[in-house]
Amino acid sequence: MNMKKWYKAAEERCSIRKYSAPPTDYEITQLIMLAEQISGNGIRIEVMREEDVFSTGLIKQVITGTDCFAAIIEKNTAQPFMTGYIGEAFVLECTLLGLGTCWLGASYKRSAVLSKIDLSEDEKLRCIISIGRSGQEFSRRKRKNLRQLMKLDSEDFDREIAQMAPWQLAAIKCAQIAPTAINAQPFMLEVLENSVCVMNTGWNFGYGMVDCGIAMLHIEAGAAFDGVFGKWVMKDNVMRFESISED
Numbered sequence: 001m002n003m004k005k006w007y008k009a010a011e012e013r014c015s016i017r018k019y020s021a022p023p024t025d026y027e028i029t030q031l032i033m034l035a036e037q038i039s040g041n042g043i044r045i046e047v048m049r050e051e052d053v054f055s056t057g058l059i060k061q062v063i064t065g066t067d068c069f070a071a072i073i074e075k076n077t078a079q080p081f082m083t084g085y086i087g088e089a090f091v092l093e094c095t096l097l098g099l100g101t102c103w104l105g106a107s108y109k110r111s112a113v114l115s116k117i118d119l120s121e122d123e124k125l126r127c128i129i130s131i132g133r134s135g136q137e138f139s140r141r142k143r144k145n146l147r148q149l150m151k152l153d154s155e156d157f158d159r160e161i162a163q164m165a166p167w168q169l170a171a172i173k174c175a176q177i178a179p180t181a182i183n184a185q186p187f188m189l190e191v192l193e194n195s196v197c198v199m200n201t202g203w204n205f206g207y208g209m210v211d212c213g214i215a216m217l218h219i220e221a222g223a224a225f226d227g228v229f230g231k232w233v234m235k236d237n238v239m240r241f242e243s244i245s246e247d
């Protein structure tokens with residue numbers, strides 16, 4: 001789809017928790033169409049509005065100013081990273097539409113979402129994404145540096161950075177800014193000849209593989225920004241993006 005545009009969107013996105021308004025009816029129609037287009041590989045995205053979803057009773061409400069969200073629904077047979085991969089494509093498309101978003105695994109009322117959606121027996125609600133017009137300043141949360149993400153000592157890191165192709169550097173930099181639950185970044189990156197790999201390194205409250213899927217989409221967006229396209233090859237818990245063409 002919009003891989004190249006997603007790189008720019010990835011740089012401009014941060015989690016928005018304070019909104020000035022929900023999306024307009026026209027935008028919601030656009031979002032519903034977008035969700036239909038992006039859904040696939042065992043992941044279904046449903047966009048809707050429900051006031052009760054963000055009201056958390058006595059506990060301080062995390063999301064304010066919108067009642068719009070996308071429910072990310074996963075089939076039991078879906079590959080574990082697919083929720084992150086598909087969901088982040090939706091997030092970055094929202095960014096391109098000028099809308100703010102926040103992935104939410106915990107800060108919402110699950111029962112209120114479940115009362116609005118029909119789940120078949122082989123499906124589960126994995127998480128939701130709040131959507132609306134941003135009512136806060138852009139701010140970039142601190143991330144692990146590339147050396148930490150690659151788990152290399154300084155000497156090896158300097159050598160690898162000097163040797164890697166520009167598309168590989170763009171890919172790992174884009175993975176570095178990927179959102180992850182509690183900003184844990186539970187993955188390791190490895191750069192090999194003609195490929196970039198992601199390995200999961202932590203459970204992260206059950207979101208470790210969702211986080212890896214988000215990082216995978218960012219790797220592909222970074223590569224595409226530098227004109228490189230490719231395919232994912234999965235082996236022994238390693239997700240490897242292999243370049244196959246340059247435009």
Ligand SMILES: Cc1cc2nc3c(=O)[nH]c(=O)nc-3n(C[C@H](O)[C@H](O)[C@H](O)COP(=O)(O)O)c2cc1C
Nearest residue numbers: 014015103104105106107141179180181182183207
């Ligand atoms: C799978 C997932 C679940 C998340 N769940 C929550 C949540 O329940 N509450 C919340 O406030 N933020 C949640 N976040 C947002 C992260 O805290 C945020 O992405 C991270 O701190 C990085 O900040 P940034 O998105 O502004 O770059 C979640 C993010 C992901 C990817």
